[in-house]
Every structure is written in structure tokens, then in C-alpha cells.
Amino acid sequence: xxxxxxxxxxxxxxxxxxxxxxxxxxxxxxxxxxxxxxxxxxxxxxxxxxxxxxxxxxxxxxxxxxxxxxxxxxxxxxxxxxxxxxxxxxxxxxxxxxxxxxxxxxxxxxxxxxxxxxxxxxxxxxxxxxxxxxxxxxxxxxxxxxxxxxxxxxxxxxxxxxxxxxxxxxxxxxxxxxxxxxxxxxxxxxxxxxxxxxxxxxxxxxxxxxxxxxxxxxxxxxxxxxxxxxxxxxxxxxxxxxxxxxxxxxxxxxxxxxxxxxxxxxxxxxxxxxxxxxxxxxxxxxxxxxxxxxxxxxxxxxxxxxxxxxxxxxxxxxxxxxxxxxxxxxxxxxxxxxxxx
Numbered sequence: 540x541x542x543x544x545x546x547x548x549x550x551x552x553x554x555x556x557x558x559x560x561x562x563x564x565x566x567x568x569x570x571x572x573x574x575x576x577x578x579x580x581x582x583x584x585x586x587x588x589x590x591x592x593x594x595x596x597x598x599x600x601x602x603x604x605x606x607x608x609x610x611x612x613x614x615x616x617x618x619x620x621x622x623x624x625x626x627x628x629x630x631x632x633x634x635x636x637x638x639x640x641x642x643x644x645x646x647x648x649x650x651x652x653x654x655x656x657x658x659x660x661x662x663x664x665x666x667x668x669x670x671x672x673x674x675x676x677x678x679x680x681x682x683x684x685x686x687x688x689x690x691x692x693x694x695x696x697x698x699x700x701x702x703x704x705x706x707x708x709x710x711x712x713x714x715x716x717x718x719x720x721x722x723x724x725x726x727x728x729x730x731x732x733x734x735x736x737x738x739x740x741x742x743x744x745x746x747x748x749x750x751x752x753x754x755x756x757x758x759x760x761x762x763x764x765x766x767x768x769x770x771x772x773x774x775x776x777x778x779x780x781x782x783x784x785x786x787x788x789x790x791x792x793x794x795x796x797x798x799x800x801x802x803x804x805x806x807x808x809x810x811x812x813x814x815x816x817x818x819x820x821x822x823x824x825x826x827x828x829x830x831x832x833x834x835x836x837x838x839x840x841x842x843x844x845x846x847x848x849x850x851x852x853x854x855x856x857x858x859x860x861x862x863x864x865x866x867x868x869x870x871x872x873x874x875x876x877x878x879x880x
Contacts, residue, residue: 553599553642554592560636567773570672575775578629582609599637603648606630610655620655621663621780627652628777654779663780664821665790667864670696673770673787680773681766684758686747688766691756692787694744698734699791699808700724702763702784708755710748713741732810793821798865 557579565572576591583589586605587598606627613623631649638644665673670692678689695705704726714721720741726732744755767784776782788809796805796817806817843851855863 553594553596553637556637556640556642557591557594557633560633563636564632564775567676568672568775570668571775574625574669575629575632578626579633582626582630585609585612596643599634599642599644601630601634601645601648603651606649606652610652614655619664624654624779625663625777627654628779632777661781662783662785662789664793665782665786667696667790667794669774670787670790672774673767676770676773677766680769684762687756687758688763690744690747691758691763693740694736694756695784695787696791696794697736697740698722698724699788699795699810700732700734701726701788702760704732706754706756706758706760706763709753710755711753712755715741726810730810734808789821792817794865796821797862798868 561572561576561579564575580591583591583594583598586601586609587594589598609630610623610627613626614620631646634644634646634649638646674689674692674696677692678685681688691705694700695702698705700722704724708722708724712723714723715738716735719735719737722732722734722736724732724734747755749757763784767782771782792805792809795808796802799805802814802817805821806814809817811817839845843854846854855866858866
């Protein structure tokens with residue numbers, strides 16, 4: 540009987556160690572784990588043409604130019620510089636972890652890689668689901684004012700108001716109207732700002748209202764800034780992303796732009812009079828078509844109409860959380876319109 544030796548083309552131990560690293564990144568935040576995995580998978584798919592499950596030791600023995608090539612591909616496809624820095628940081632963290640576990644990989648070249656300057660976008664931008672995760676961790680991990688901090692973060696995302704303006708808010712600044720609650724605020728430059736929130740969210744906010752306290756969020760600027768520093772560490776957000784509380788405001792403005800596709804709506808949410816300023820706020824990323832563009836594949840713009848229901852659901856499940864949120868909002872609008880008919 541003839542037998543044939545099967546040559547394994549990839550290393551199960553390497554894949555196992557990569558998974559252990561990713562799980563370690565997700566101890567405090569499942570989102571962080573998913574973000575790391577997405578970035579790392581994208582890198583090896585573009586640079587090595589392989590999935591993580593099929594990597595060999597040779598594939599992870601990278602050179603500086605491998606990372607520089609990845610950086611240039613992403614730049615050519617219009618990805619935000621802060622996002623590119625985040626992706627490179629994820630690759631560096633993986634290699635440093637592999638090296639610490641005695642894999643024969645090089646990491647010293649990372650100190651010679653120049654981080655992309657993000658002068659036009661001083662603070663990095665958070666995704667909507669990252670902000671929700673930050674709020675959840677504040678509620679669970681902060682020692683003081685857990686609920687106040689939870690709603691402070693979500694209120695900033697919902698209204699796009701600046702930190703100082705939110706901290707000055709009083710309960711008398713809320714005005715209930717037929718289709719929501721108007722927030723009357725004084726923002727930067729003593730500019731009057733009117734934003735509407737839902738009655739449901741307002742009723743939730745009332746849960747933190749205390750007798751004898753006029754301020755909605757009775758915490759200090761330092762308390763907010765220190766909280767963000769702690770939450771960034773819990774979420775393993777790299778310093779290169781330059782995330783601050785202002786990043787939550789940018790997340791809210793970016794979400795308004797994504798859901799409407801209208802720059803004027805984003806300007807309104809931000810309280811800007813200059814569209815150039817608003818454009819600097821926006822995180823205009825590509826959501827995963829980089830690989831397709833890089834490999835020269837043609838995308839059928841009506842493909843979603845031709846696939847099966849199961850394939851469509853699977854694609855949606857693999858989309859970023861904020862895109863899923865936008866889809867759910869649109870579905871809710873359609874359902875509500877149908878119910879009115």
C-alpha cells in the first residue's frame with residue numbers, strides 16, 4: 540500500500556499564539572479584540588495574500604518595507620491617517636507579542652517607521668460602537684459617578700456638544716416638545732446651540748437627577764479627562780490614535796454624516812459655519828474595500844440584490860457596528876412608514 544506524506548503548509552502553533560494575543564486584547568473589550576483582528580487580517584491579506592489561519596513563520600518575518608507598502612496602499616485608497624496609524628500599531632503589537640513568545644521575528648524596524656501626521660485631524664475619531672463600549676466600561680469600572688459618566692458619554696455622542704458646554708448644562712435647559720426634547724446650550728464662543736434628543740433618552744437621563752442639584756452632570760473637567768485616560772487603557776486604544784473626549788464629539792458628527800450623506804447636516808450637528816472645519820472632523824474610511832481595490836477586482840454595485848438571504852445576513856454581520864446601526868435605523872423608518880399606511 541502506497542502512502543504519501545502530507546506537507547502542512549501553515550503552522551497551527553503560530554495561529555494559536557495569534558489567537559491568544561487577540562483574546563488577550565479582548566479581556567476588557569470584545570470590540571478591541573475585533574478591531575485588532577480586522578486590522579491584522581487586512582495587513583496579511585494585502586501584503587502576504589493569506590488569511591491568518593494559513594500563515595507560516597516566514598509570513599510573519601516582516602521587513603520595514605512590508606509595513607511601508609501597506610501604509611502606502613491605504614493612503615492611496617483614501618483611508619484616514621489616524622486609522623492607518625491604528626492599523627500599523629496593531630501589527631506592531633502582534634509582532635512584539637510573538638517575539639516575547641520566542642518566535643523568530645523582528646520588531647526593531649518599527650522605531651524607524653514614521654507615524655503619519657494628523658494635523659488636520661488633531662484628535663483621533665472613535666467609531667460609534669467604540670463610544671458605546673466606552674460608556675459601558677464607565678458604568679462598570681469607574682469608582683464614582685458611574686451612571687453620570689455613562690450618560691455623559693452617550694449625551695456627548697447624541698448631541699455632538701463640546702465637553703465644557705455639557706458640563707454647564709442645567710435641568711432647566713431642557714424643553715419638552717411634541718416630537719422630542721430640545722437642549723438649549725451655550726457652546727464655544729458663547730454661541731447658542733439647540734439640539735434635539737428623544738423623549739426616551741431624556742427619560743433615561745432623569746434617572747441621574749438629584750434633589751438640590753441643578754447641574755445635569757455634576758462632575759469636573761479633570762474628572763472627565765481622567766476617566767477617558769482610564770477607559771482608553773481598558774480598551775487597549777494605542778496612543779498613536781490620539782483619542783480624547785473630543786473624539787466622542789467627532790464620532791457623533793461623523794455618524795450624522797454617514798447616516799444622511801449630507802455635509803450640511805453634519806455641519807449643523809457640529810455647530811459649524813465652515814464646511815472645511817466639518818470635513819476635518821469626519822472619519823471618511825473605506826470599510827473594507829481596500830483589499831478589493833488593491834487586488835484589482837471589480838465590484839458589482841448591485842451584488843446585494845443578487846445574493847441569497849443567508850449571504851446578505853452574513854455580510855451585514857461582518858460589517859462595522861456603526862454601519863449595522865445605520866441599516867437598523869433605515870429599516871425602522873421603513874417599518875414605521877408602512878405601519879402608518
